[in-house]
Amino acid sequence: MKFFIDTANLAQIQEAHDLGILDGVTTNPSLMAKEGIKGEAAILQHYKDICEIVGDGDVSAEVLSTDFASIIEEGKKLAAIDSNIVVKVPMIKDGVKAIKWFTDNNIRTNCTLVFSAGQAILAAKAGATYVSPFIGRIDDSSWDGVELIAQIAQIYSIQGFKTEILAASIRNALHIVKCAEAGADVCTCPLDSILGLLKHPLTDIGLAKFLEDAKKM
Numbered sequence: 001m002k003f004f005i006d007t008a009n010l011a012q013i014q015e016a017h018d019l020g021i022l023d024g025v026t027t028n029p030s031l032m033a034k035e036g037i038k039g040e041a042a043i044l045q046h047y048k049d050i051c052e053i054v055g056d057g058d059v060s061a062e063v064l065s066t067d068f069a070s071i072i073e074e075g076k077k078l079a080a081i082d083s084n085i086v087v088k089v090p091m092i093k094d095g096v097k098a099i100k101w102f103t104d105n106n107i108r109t110n111c112t113l114v115f116s117a118g119q120a121i122l123a124a125k126a127g128a129t130y131v132s133p134f135i136g137r138i139d140d141s142s143w144d145g146v147e148l149i150a151q152i153a154q155i156y157s158i159q160g161f162k163t164e165i166l167a168a169s170i171r172n173a174l175h176i177v178k179c180a181e182a183g184a185d186v187c188t189c190p191l192d193s194i195l196g197l198l199k200h201p202l203t204d205i206g207l208a209k210f211l212e213d214a215k216k217m
């Protein structure tokens with residue numbers, strides 16, 4: 001399973017990259033706004049900066065348009081920034097049409113705002129590179145987000161769809177483990193959730209004991 005970091009914060013992307021386990025980055029308009037990125041030139045430059053840190057990994061950049069022609073125009077500009085840019089398109093009618101157009105024109109896509117198996121089937125039919133089910137937001141509404149990942153994984157496997165399942169809206173380390181178990185190809189997570197995987201009290205207790213005993217060596 002690949003690990004993407006879900007942030008537009010350059011320091012956090014650098015920290016995850018330095019850990020040596022980073023395969024890519026996802027961003028969204030909320031995350032870009034949080035970093036104070038405003039205006040087209042600043043947005044394009046910020047994606048460029050992210051791509052430079054990540055090197056070989058995929059960087060999802062989301063379109064802000066919602067009609068077919070504008071999505072295509074915006075997506076082409078984003079894709080021109082770097083060969084690792086993946087154009088993120090919302091799961092709406094014009095979005096599905098645009099994903100098909102991008103697929104036919106060799107531009108990779110991430111279909112975002114996915115909350116059902118039906119939407120995931122449509123994204124795959126259009127040829128999306130990635131599909132992003134929002135598991136945390138599904139959990140927030142008392143449905144089971146991880147169950148959706150398992151359902152999509154089963155459908156894609158039966159149908160032979162090539163679209164990769166990118167588990168998004170991850171809220172904690174357990175989500176990552178459960179998504180890995182359910183068949184996600186990628187988890188995109190905040191840095192804290194990735195670092196949460198490190199934690200176990202028995203590791204800390206065991207290390208303290210080894211270091212104590214090492215003094216007797």
Ligand SMILES: O=P(O)(O)OC[C@H]1O[C@](O)(CO)[C@@H](O)[C@@H]1O
Nearest residue numbers: 006026027028132137168169170
């Ligand atoms: O529910 P949250 O934590 O806002 O996460 C939303 C998700 O949407 C995405 O845009 C999907 O890739 C990610 O950036 C993020 O994981």
